[in-house]
Amino acid sequence: MAPAGDRKLYLGPRLRLLRRDLGLNQTQMAEELGVSPSYLNHLERNQRPFTAQMLLRLADTYDIDMRGFVAAANEASSSDLHEIFADALVRDIGVPRQEVLEVAENYPGVAEAMTRLYRALADLRQMPERVESAGLAGTRVASPLAWLRDWLDARRNHFADLDAAAETISAALGDDPDAMREAMARRLRDDHGVAVRIVGREVLGDAIRHYDYHRRRLMLAETLSASDRLFEIASRLAIEDLSGPLAAATAAADAPDAETRGLAQQTLTSYAAAAIVMPYGRFHAAAEASRYDMDLLSARFGVSYEQAAHRLTTLDRPGARGVPLFLLKLDTAGNVAKRFSGETMPLARFGGGCPRWRVHRAFRRLGETVTDRVEMPDGASYFTWARAVMRGEGREPAVIVLGCEAKHAARIGYGDASAGVTRIGPACHLCERTDCTDRSLPPITRSLDLNPIRKARVPYPFRAI
Known part of the structure; x- marks a missing residue:
């Protein structure tokens, strides 16, 4: 496989979304970009890769941030696919990470279809009582909230x-x-x-x-x-x-x-x-x-x-962008009541949070700001800050978490007081950290390694390979 820097860029879905946001048909956009409608159609259908010249034309014509345009096309779908292929239903196949990345980059339509199917499966698993009535007219398993989150993520939460x-x-x-x-x-x-x-x-x-x-x-x-x-x-x-x-x-x-x-x-x-x-x-x-x-x-x-x-x-806004932040709103039970993605987010989309993440301490320090620099198993690092706030008369407090990739932390004042790094994971059932003493579930991607003679310090010991 070609090195990452040599991979061809297939950004059809992103181009189609941009055109629709601008209210243009293919003929109008092709005329503004100085290309033929058939060439634009090939680009949107991922039948042609993007050239550097085409990316420059897009940036000059519509004043868009190319880094965001290119990155947003693959990051979310790649992360979702890694989580999907770690599911117990298919993990024995052992799909290599490079193949997952190739699907996300070159076949975004396939990646989106698989993500939708997995979301429907997750809904069915969580709501067995609806499975029995799934054949009835008017029954819908897909979640409007899940659709809304996908839509906002695709728009980068900006209108x-x-x-x-x-x-x-x-x-x-x-x-x-x-x-x-x-x-x-x-x-x-x-x-x-x-x-x-x-x-x-x-x-x-x-x-x-x-x-x-x-x-x-x-x-x-x-x-x-x-x-x-x-x-x-x-x-x-x-x-x-x-x-x-x-x-x-x-x-x-x-x-x-x-x-x-x-x-x-x-x-x-x-x-x-x-x-x-x-x-x-x-x-x-x-x-x-x-x-x-x-x-x-x-x-x-x-x-x-x-x-x-x-x-x-x-x-x-192009030319006046803020730090690309993600936001989570957590209730006292740890449920995610609100979620907005930035460039990336250190949480499993279909799972829960990590017990090591210090943001959970904010519930015990109402009104104070709790900061944390976190590192994921793949080495990605983030800066986060959280505060517990009251939600109105008679209601339990909620924790509002804001965060960004660590490279942006210097632009945020709360980062000055943050020291040390907390090694966390996306969710216990997906995290493969062998030394975590706080996990509540074994990873579904590994087999348990139970020894009747020796008891490990960590709960649910598992084979690293």
Whole structure:
């Protein structure tokens, strides 16, 4: 096999996604790039590799980051395939890592099909009661949330049109959070006839927000924090003022069913609201200048820690990109309630987390920032920081984790105080570290090595080869 640097680049799916995001057909894009439609069609179908000249034309014509364009095509699918082929169902085949990488690079359609099938299998394993009714009409095993995560990952959690439109609105509202809240309420009242009302618990019951379509009233619970009130008003303003861009983005998502389409629409509305409250240019500048100081960002923009953290994962504007961060939201049981990928993420997509990762300690240190430099079994290293935050009245706290590849850590202030490296793994059932005393499961890629005479220090000893 050719060395990594000599491999041909087949980036058809990425090119097709870019063309659709730009709203172009093949003829239009071919004309703008100065190539024939048939050549562009061959590129999209992976029947021709990309040349250096073609990559330069794409970069010059559409102002895209080639490193991100090329890397995003293979990283996620390669990681997913490695995990899939480690499953007990097929691990005895022993598919070499090089073959997995070759499939991910040269046959992305096959990789995507295998990932979808494995996701469906994982759903079936976790929900046996649905297997019995899988043959009934209307039964769906695929998860709308899984589809949403894949869609956001493919877009790098960034929607340029929504950001641009929201930034225009934000410019007329002022910078101070209190002034912005009042200005948004006036705009809703004067331009759209929508009144904002703060109401008691006896009115809304267990709801925190209700929009009365008949009376055109946005009712917000009195128990909402100032940051949540700001965000809810911004969400209503986004629905009223950005209906066109929101509808276009929802249509472009091409969700497979009504439930998933509703989830995508809700996600886009929240994105637009965040873009109004934290306009891209100002927020990106503040993040870079403060070296990603979460307390400063929260205070300056009047948002919660989680809202600021989420916004940081969307900073992918060409020419003004932030640190490519991943985000995880963990509940007290260790479940991943929210997940956004950056360039890479040190967690198994279909599994859990590593007990050695220090972010779990944040639950015992409410409000403090817990940092960690971690190293994966393959040598990849990351910098992470986490904080436990309260989630509202009567709810357990959640831990918000932000992280990036270690090469970006110098741009983040929290990295200055971080010392030492923690050796972690993607999940116990996939981790092949032989010296881990904290594992809860043996790796499914290895056979147990049980000795009736000698008891090993580590649980579940296994053969290294």
